[in-house]
Amino acid sequence: xxxxxxxxxxxxxxxxxxxxxxxxxxxxxxxxxxxxxxxxxxxxxxxxxxxxxxxxxxxxxxxxxxxxxxxxxxxxxxxxxxxxxxxxxxxxxxxxxxxxxxxxxxxxxxxxxxxxxxxxxxxxxxxxxxxxxxxxxxxxxxxxxxxxxxxxxxxxxxxxxxxxxxxxxxxxxxxxxxxxxxxxxxxxxxxxxxxxxxxxxxxxxxxxxxxxxxxxxxxxxxxxxxxxxxxxxxxxxxxxxxxxxxxxxxxxxxxxxxxxxxxxxxxxxxxxxxxxxxxxxxxxxxxxxxxxxxxxxxxxxxxxxxxxxxxxxxxxxxxxxxxxxxxxxxxxxxxxxxxxxxxxxxxxxxxxxxxxxxxxxxxxxxxxxxxxxxxxxx
Amino acid sequence: xxxxxxxxxxxxxxxxxxxxxxxxxxxxxxxxxxxxxxxxxxxxxxxxxxxxxxxxxxxxxxxxxxxxxxxxxxxxxxxxxxxxxxxxxxxxxxxxxxxxxxxxxxxxxxxxxxxxxxxxxxxxxxxxxxxxxxxxxxxxxxxxxxxxxxxxxxxxxxxxxxxxxxxxxxxxxxxxxxxxxxxxxxxxxxxxxxxxxxxxxxxxxxxxxxxxxxxxxxxxxxxxxxxxxxxxxxxxxxxxxxxxxxxxxxxxxxxxxxxxxxxxxxxxxxxxxxxxxxxxxxxxxxxxxxxxxxxxxxxxxxxxxxxxxxxxxxxxxxxxxxxxxxxxxxxxxxxxxxxxxxxxxxx
Numbered sequence: 048x049x050x051x052x053x054x055x056x057x058x059x060x061x062x063x064x065x066x067x068x069x070x071x072x073x074x075x076x077x078x079x080x081x082x083x084x085x086x087x088x089x090x091x092x093x094x095x096x097x098x099x100x101x102x103x104x105x106x107x108x109x110x111x112x113x114x115x116x117x118x119x120x121x122x123x124x125x126x127x128x129x130x131x132x133x134x135x136x137x138x139x140x141x142x143x144x145x146x147x148x149x150x151x152x153x154x155x156x157x158x159x160x161x162x163x164x165x166x167x168x169x170x171x172x173x174x175x176x177x178x179x180x181x182x183x184x185x186x187x188x189x190x191x192x193x194x195x196x197x198x199x200x201x202x203x204x205x206x207x208x209x210x211x212x213x214x215x216x217x218x219x220x221x222x223x224x225x226x227x228x229x230x231x232x233x234x235x236x237x238x239x240x241x242x243x244x245x246x247x248x249x250x251x252x253x254x255x256x257x258x259x260x261x262x263x264x265x266x267x268x269x270x271x272x273x274x275x276x277x278x279x280x281x282x283x284x285x286x287x288x289x290x291x292x293x294x295x296x297x298x299x300x301x302x303x304x305x306x307x308x309x310x311x312x313x314x315x316x317x318x319x320x321x322x323x324x325x326x327x328x329x330x331x332x333x334x335x336x337x338x339x340x341x342x343x344x345x346x347x348x349x350x351x352x353x354x355x356x357x358x359x360x361x362x363x364x365x366x367x368x369x370x371x372x373x374x375x376x377x378x379x380x381x382x383x384x385x386x387x388x389x390x391x392x393x394x395x396x397x398x399x400x401x402x403x404x405x406x407x408x409x410x411x412x413x414x415x416x417x418x419x420x421x422x423x424x425x
Numbered sequence: 426x427x428x429x430x431x432x433x434x435x436x437x438x439x440x441x442x443x444x445x446x447x448x449x450x451x452x453x454x455x456x457x458x459x460x461x462x463x464x465x466x467x468x469x470x471x472x473x474x475x476x477x478x479x480x481x482x483x484x485x486x487x488x489x490x491x492x493x494x495x496x497x498x499x500x501x502x503x504x505x506x507x508x509x510x511x512x513x514x515x516x517x518x519x520x521x522x523x524x525x526x527x528x529x530x531x532x533x534x535x536x537x538x539x540x541x542x543x544x545x546x547x548x549x550x551x552x553x554x555x556x557x558x559x560x561x562x563x564x565x566x567x568x569x570x571x572x573x574x575x576x577x578x579x580x581x582x583x584x585x586x587x588x589x590x591x592x593x594x595x596x597x598x599x600x601x602x603x604x605x606x607x608x609x610x611x612x613x614x615x616x617x618x619x620x621x622x623x624x625x626x627x628x629x630x631x632x633x634x635x636x637x638x639x640x641x642x643x644x645x646x647x648x649x650x651x652x653x654x655x656x657x658x659x660x661x662x663x664x665x666x667x668x669x670x671x672x673x674x675x676x677x678x679x680x681x682x683x684x685x686x687x688x689x690x691x692x693x694x695x696x697x698x699x700x701x702x703x704x705x706x707x708x709x710x711x712x713x714x715x716x717x718x719x720x721x722x723x724x725x726x727x728x729x730x731x732x733x734x735x736x737x738x739x740x741x742x743x744x745x746x747x748x749x750x751x752x753x754x755x756x757x758x759x760x761x762x763x764x765x766x767x768x769x770x771x772x
Contacts, residue, residue, distance in 0.1 A: 164623060
């Protein structure tokens with residue numbers, strides 16, 4: 048059974064103080080259905096990706112909440128997997144079609160974070176951490192800083208190389224009207240910004256964002272097909288890991304995805320990867336097999352994954368989590384929306400030339416969940 | 426015509442450098458000073474509160490005027506640090522100023538715009554010919570929790586305006602207000618320190634309301650930024666007033682004389698009223714002043730003033746008595762962070 052993405056839409060990401068989660072959901076889902084030219088009456092199930100509506104918004108029953116709001120009286124459920132909620136919801140939706148249960152389903156990723164105090168958001172996000180590590184006071188910037196430090200010590204990765212990831216992704220975001228940030232950065236800007244968790248600075252961390260994205264999936268359709276949808280998990284904390292130089296979950300999900308799709312990493316034209324922090328993109332580049340371990344940072348500095356500077360793989364043309372914004376439940380779905388637009392050739396200023404095969408990589412926590420999707424324009 | 430008969434300001438003499446607060450919290454001092462546009466802030470003395478500060482400011486206003494305190498028929502004190510939750514600041518102030526008993530007293534609370542709400546209310550009473558003279562005061566010993574971002578800006582000062590319709594130093598040509606339910610900063614009863622919604626205090630709060638009241642005033646008074654000599658805005662930090670002035674089309678030169686924030690921080694209800702006082706200290710007859718306050722929660726009061734010939738004598742008197750805003754800014758004693766904690770009753 049083949050699963051195709053026939054509709055895809057995203058709202059603008061950012062500090063959307065005047066917009067409620069309901070309004071965000073309407074815009075994303077109705078946009079995706081219009082894009083698919085499918086009536087609401089043909090939708091058979093709704094998968095909602097979200098992480099923080101419970102701890103921050105006091106509402107966790109999001110399946111029927113959004114089914115009612117959107118006028119979709121169908122089976123509806125919430126999928127939660129920290130920042131990988133979006134990717135996991137797409138995975139669950141794909142499997143629901145492959146199993147024969149449904150023909151056409153909608154995936155909505157939605158998150159409203161900026162209405163809440165930063166300390167409350169940080170505490171809620173640590174709901175994705177290991178008990179020992181968060182009780183010890185660790186936050187995600189802190190955990191990723193440990194990973195960055197390990198990478199620097201082992202491979203000589205530099206502050207400048209880390210900063211370049213944010214520079215590239217802000218450049219891409221400047222071309223994306225739906226991105227949270229449209230300002231370009233210099234390496235100096237990034238390095239001079241406030242230290243958050245050494246060696247990571249403020250401009251190396253993805254922002255707190257609001258936004259929603261939606262896709263409509265259906266069986267046996269032409270156009271953009273999901274040729275692999277794989278999930279892998281790892282220990283929830285870093286302490287139990289054998290290595291701090293890689294995300295085993297990413298490697299495992301990617302290995303299986305390439306195998307199922309029958310493609311190699313060399314065939315990927317465009318990728319949306321989980322750059323919650325600059326080091327995360329470097330790890331992803333290596334763990335997804337695009338570049339050998341310890342070699343990705345230099346490649347990024349040479350502009351070999353930047354739009355307009357390379358004829359090969361372009362990474363995070365949407366601006367990634369850093370530039371486009373990171374409304375956590377929406378991110379994984381937005382990555383699919385971006386890849387669909389790239390493969391259709393409708394990405395406008397940020398279009399990757401001749402993109403035929405795309406990959407989306409979504410991570411939960413500090414690598415405890417990884418989701419890899421490979422899409423192809425058939 | 427309604428307008429200002431006299432005015433007086435009071436800034437406690439104690440200052441703390443922002444770099445000292447930053448150092449206490451292991452922040453990079455240069456980064457804090459640069460990002461806020463404030464070098465130091467005023468600190469109340471250990472026995473100073475909104476009442477004593479209001480009295481000092483009002484005494485300065487009477488000292489520059491021939492008016493007898495008993496002429497005052499309405500006294501409004503705006504503050505977000507009234508010493509009592511129940512028991513008025515305004516009557517203590519009235520008693521010590523010797524206003525007598527034949528006056529309307531009220532305490533106002535509206536975050537940083539409680540003082541300017543008093544100016545509008547008194548202007549209305551005078552316009553209705555219900556009273557002849559009224560006194561509007563904005564006074565605060567602004568509260569902030571140690572280590573909160575507000576700790577770098579919350580300051581203490583008071584400003585008093587005697588309003589009337591004769592012998593005016595500035596005519597009130599027009600005024601507007603713009604309000605909405607926008608909870609960007611709040612403090613529940615019984616809670617010691619205010620809370621705020623971080624970046625939300627910017628665009629949907631400060632900027633939306635200051636711009637809203639400003640645009641209403643420009644429309645009502647049929648003026649453009651180039652028609653006025655000076656502009657004054659509420660100063661929660663050094664950046665917001667500069668940004669809003671730019672957005673509205675005012676020049677840096679029109680704004681600069683009012684920017685008391687860089688030297689004393691944000692004394693909440695007194696902020697824009699102190700900016701106006703600093704401008705009145707140097708303005709020339711015939712010049713117009715565009716002034717907008719902002720109070721969280723949220724609202725803005727906007728005023729268009731026109732300075733009269735009477736200002737010349739007022740400035741001379743204040744200069745002689747060393748009670749100009751600049752005199753009070755210069756008159757200072759530095760305290761370190763521990764002393765600051767003691768004086769603000771945190772230690």
